Amino acid sequence: MKILVTGATGFLGRALCQRLTDAGHTVVGLGSRNADLTDPNSLNQFNHYHYDFIYHLAAWTQAGDFCLSHPGEQWIINQKINTTVLSWWQAYQFQAKMVGIGTSCSYAPDLDTCEESYLSGKPIDSLFSYAMTKRMLYVGLQAIQRQYGGTFVYVVPSTLYGPGYHTDDRQLHFIFDLIRKILRGKHYREPVVLWGDGEQTRELIYIDDFISFLLSVSEHCKNDIVNIGTGEGLSIKYFAEKICEKVGYPFDAIQFDHSKYVGARSKFLHIGKLQQYVNDLRFTPLEEGLTATIDWYEQQVSWKKPKQ
Numbered sequence: 001m002k003i004l005v006t007g008a009t010g011f012l013g014r015a016l017c018q019r020l021t022d023a024g025h026t027v028v029g030l031g032s033r034n035a036d037l038t039d040p041n042s043l044n045q046f047n048h049y050h051y052d053f054i055y056h057l058a059a060w061t062q063a064g065d066f067c068l069s070h071p072g073e074q075w076i077i078n079q080k081i082n083t084t085v086l087s088w089w090q091a092y093q094f095q096a097k098m099v100g101i102g103t104s105c106s107y108a109p110d111l112d113t114c115e116e117s118y119l120s121g122k123p124i125d126s127l128f129s130y131a132m133t134k135r136m137l138y139v140g141l142q143a144i145q146r147q148y149g150g151t152f153v154y155v156v157p158s159t160l161y162g163p164g165y166h167t168d169d170r171q172l173h174f175i176f177d178l179i180r181k182i183l184r185g186k187h188y189r190e191p192v193v194l195w196g197d198g199e200q201t202r203e204l205i206y207i208d209d210f211i212s213f214l215l216s217v218s219e220h221c222k223n224d225i226v227n228i229g230t231g232e233g234l235s236i237k238y239f240a241e242k243i244c245e246k247v248g249y250p251f252d253a254i255q256f257d258h259s260k261y262v263g264a265r266s267k268f269l270h271i272g273k274l275q276q277y278v279n280d281l282r283f284t285p286l287e288e289g290l291t292a293t294i295d296w297y298e299q300q301v302s303w304k305k306p307k308q
């Protein structure tokens with residue numbers, strides 16, 4: 001099949017393109033350098049190809065408190081990106097199944113994370129603008145489908161982890177931030193200070209598992225929204241303890257800064273609908289996934305001798 005992937009230079013995009021290529025598909029992967037999607041004409045060069053699937057992963061965001069300081073830019077840039085991609089799909093690629101990616105941040109914290117609630121209630125303040133652009137992506141897919149036809153799938157991932165994440169100085173998703181801090185604590189004897197009281201819960205899904213489920217859902221689901229996660233939230237303290245065990249760092253040396261931003265208190269997705277689309281819903285055990293991720297991260301960094 002011919003498949004176009006936006007956001008192909010990102011964490012998920014690189015792994016997805018590799019999996020699709022390995023499976024024998026013809027893949028065109030786009031990053032902002034070969035198609036800046038804030039430009040409405042950026043996809044014109046691909047008008048005359050006929051894709052079977054479009055995976056629209058591109059988004060302008062980072063983890064941590066990035067959303068707090070960039071709400072306006074996030075709104076402008078992500079609205080432009082999504083409008084370019086959806087308009088182009090409707091005008092030139094309507095034979096393609098469009099796969100859009102949402103975020104668990106779009107769920108209102110006081111409602112269940114069932115897909116039916118995705119557009120209900122108010123996402124948390126700190127992530128509001130970004131969360132609403134992701135809701136608008138879903139609204140756009142529904143609206144275009146209702147008026148013109150076409151087929152889409154909208155998936156909502158929990159936080160992805162695994163080898164191949166970013167190693168630049170961007171704000172990292174919590175699990176990579178934990179790994180980085182604890183490894184620096186071990187190698188450089190820096191104090192390890194985690195944000196919040198450590199009781200906030202998060203859900204992780206291993207990137208290879210996510211891609212397997214994404215491919216199944218993309219194939220079998222039609223004009224619907226599906227959460228993709230493990231359905232289990234664990235505390236930051238629990239993750240930190242597991243990383244300490246693996247790295248050989250004393251967990252009781254970790255400090256918790258209660259004054260820092262922690263985002264949502266609790267986050268995990270309901271996955272009842274996912275179970276309808278994936279026959280064998282098996283997850284990589286956390287210990288195994290963390291070991292692969294930590295080993296990969298350690299190899300990316302050239303650890304210098306600790307300061308005396």
Ligand SMILES: NC(=O)c1ccc[n+]([C@@H]2O[C@H](COP(=O)([O-])OP(=O)(O)OC[C@H]3O[C@@H](n4cnc5c(N)ncnc54)[C@H](OP(=O)(O)O)[C@@H]3O)[C@@H](O)[C@H]2O)c1
Pocket residue numbers: 006007008009010011012013030031032033035036037038056057058059060061081101102103104157158159160161173
């Ligand atoms: N990672 C997670 O845990 C997670 C969780 C929930 C949802 N998601 C969603 O999954 C998708 C992929 O996530 P990710 O972690 O792979 O993100 P990522 O690593 O930050 O990658 C973002 C991608 O978007 C591209 N992009 C940004 N601005 C662009 C522009 N103006 N024009 C064209 N491309 C642009 C980037 O291209 P360049 O690098 O070339 O600039 C990059 O390929 C995103 O939509 C994200 O919201 C991810």
